[in-house]
Amino acid sequence: MATQPQKHIIQIGTKKQQAILSKSQKEFNRLIKKIETLGQSLHSLREAAQHIQQRVQTDYRPLLEQYSRFRADLVRMFDRAYERKEFTKTEKKKLVDLIQKMAFELIDVHGLDELKPIYDKYDPDGFDQTNVESDQQTAYLMKEMMGSMFGIQFEDGADVSDPQKMAAYVQEQLAQREAAEAERRQQASERKSKKPKTEKQQEREAKKLAEERNITKAVRTLYLDLVKAFHPDREPDEAEKERKTEIMHRVTEAYEKSDLLALLRLQLEFEHIDQTHLENLAEEQLKYYNKILRQQAQELDDEFFALQNDLSALTGKPAFAVSTPIALEFSLNSDIAQLKRDIKQIKADIKALTEPVALKQWLKTYRIQKPDEFSFFDLM
Incomplete structure (x- = not known):
């Protein structure tokens, strides 16, 4: 049974330093x-x-x-x-x-x-017929309840005779509604995009795009740093190649999930950063890290x-x-x-x-x- 890698503590400063x-x-x-x-x-x-x-x-x-x-x-x-x-x-x-x-x-x-x-x-009707009638009554009540909850109009002939079919039908209707709403938003966005943008709007969009790029770059930089160190393709030693392959699996999994915490922990684990590095992170870099962490x-x-x-x-x-x-x-x-x-x-x-x-x-x-x-x- 493989041992779990030790989890390294990620924290800026000691308890005594928290106030400053x-x-x-x-x-x-x-x-x-x-x-x-x-x-x-x-x-x-x-x-x-x-x-x-x-x-x-x-x-x-x-x-x-x-x-x-x-x-x-x-x-x-x-x-x-x-x-x-x-x-x-x-x-x-x-x-x-x-x-x-x-x-x-x-x-x-x-x-x-x-x-x-x-x-x-x-x-007199027997179980099978009574069961059909009971299912119909249940379906009717479920249709009333679902219609009230989600605002769904059930089409004539819609097969909602059991809970699974009811759930599938409701899911399909909600998906269609969401698709229609997405189409409406897309059309509205296209109409809006055709309008001339003010200078402030252009500035806001440019700032938002730059932030998104910087957030993506923050994760990618950590990823590439680890890839450079542990890519196994050019490793001649078979045992070391196997170790690096396992590390790369963990690195790639963390990157695909945009798991900043896992990438930072991997860097600490393999001594690519230390506590001093964390404590000296620039405020701008911290801002992007915090956005990623909030999303996580x-x-x-x-x-x-x-x-x-x-x-x-x-x-x-x-x-x-x-x-x-x-x-x-x-x-x-x-x-x-x-x-x-x-x-x-x-x-x-x-x-x-x-x-x-x-x-x-x-x-x-x-x-x-x-x-x-x-x-x-x-x-x-």
């Missing part, structure tokens, strides 16, 4: 620290997410399958109870409601197709936010509940503990409700949901 640093030097240190922290947080959360996904497969899913099988046993018990003469018409109506709701979910979500005959026994920090912020949202969608928990490895682990442990409690409870319920008297007593507390109490979230 210039504004640009302090900003450089702040941005470096922010990028370091964000990078470590992102790496830790990614590793934790992979570990959690493995635990979901090994620890959570088997429990969920076990819980689903017990719920299926409960459906079968309700089905047998329906056939018994001692249950009243009202009680049987409640049993039908329970059977339909539980069996539908267990078939549709958990794939327990063996419950289809029981479901079909209590629904923003990209890491966006990446971390996207990962949080992905984990939130995966777990069904708010982003703050899955924002750190500890929170992610705690969330899964809580879900596993709750599922174990649910399994223990349903086993006790099945044992207790086997007796008709106990089941009749329990049915007194059960209330059939009225149609006007229906919520979109019941479909989820």
Whole structure:
């Protein structure tokens, strides 16, 4: 196993010298620290997410399958109870409601197709037709919600019959809208470019272009310095050539990402700059470095936010509940503990409700949901 290269600390000045640093030097240190922290947080959360996904497969899913099988046993018990003469018409109506709701979910979500005959026994349309109607209703509600959120008009005949197709359609519509907006901006820009520019506008554009070139040059200068030192093509010694090839991989990767911090760290690692060099960086050079670092920090912020949202969608928990490895682990442990409690409870319920008297007593507390109490979230 290859050892990880030592990370060199990038910082201008010692702690005692911080008070006398210039504004640009302090900003450089702040941005470096922010990028370091964000990078470590992102790496830790990614590793934790992979570990959690493995635990979901090994620890959570088997429990969920076990819980689903017990719920299926409960459906079968309700089905047998329906056939018994001692249950009243009202009680049987409640049993039908329970059977339909539980069996539908267990078939549709958990794939327990063996419950289809029981479901079909209590629904004249049968599971397959009801499932089509349910999908249509879900699609309608999703269209209403997506239309309201994104201002999308769904074309007649648009296939949005499942979440994947809905997401693809929405993405396509948003992409088309963005393309149309980009075209509009391009046309506006072309019209604007044809207008004579004032002297101030020309000065601003020239300054902006010069800054962009200097920012690109700042990264390229570091890159070329390392390339000159470590390009392996003219190296006669095979061992040294292999070492330089590995270094060049790291250098090229950092350059392609415009990763200024990585390039600076590589220069420190291979003694092409030292702490004195960092402390003597010119203010103009620092200004360009800081712009690059701000962009790096923003990209890491966006990446971390996207990962949080992905984990939130995966777990069904708010982003703050899955924002750190500890929170992610705690969330899964809580879900596993709750599922174990649910399994223990349903086993006790099945044992207790086997007796008709106990089941009749329990049915007194059960209330059939009225149609006007229906919520979109019941479909989820």
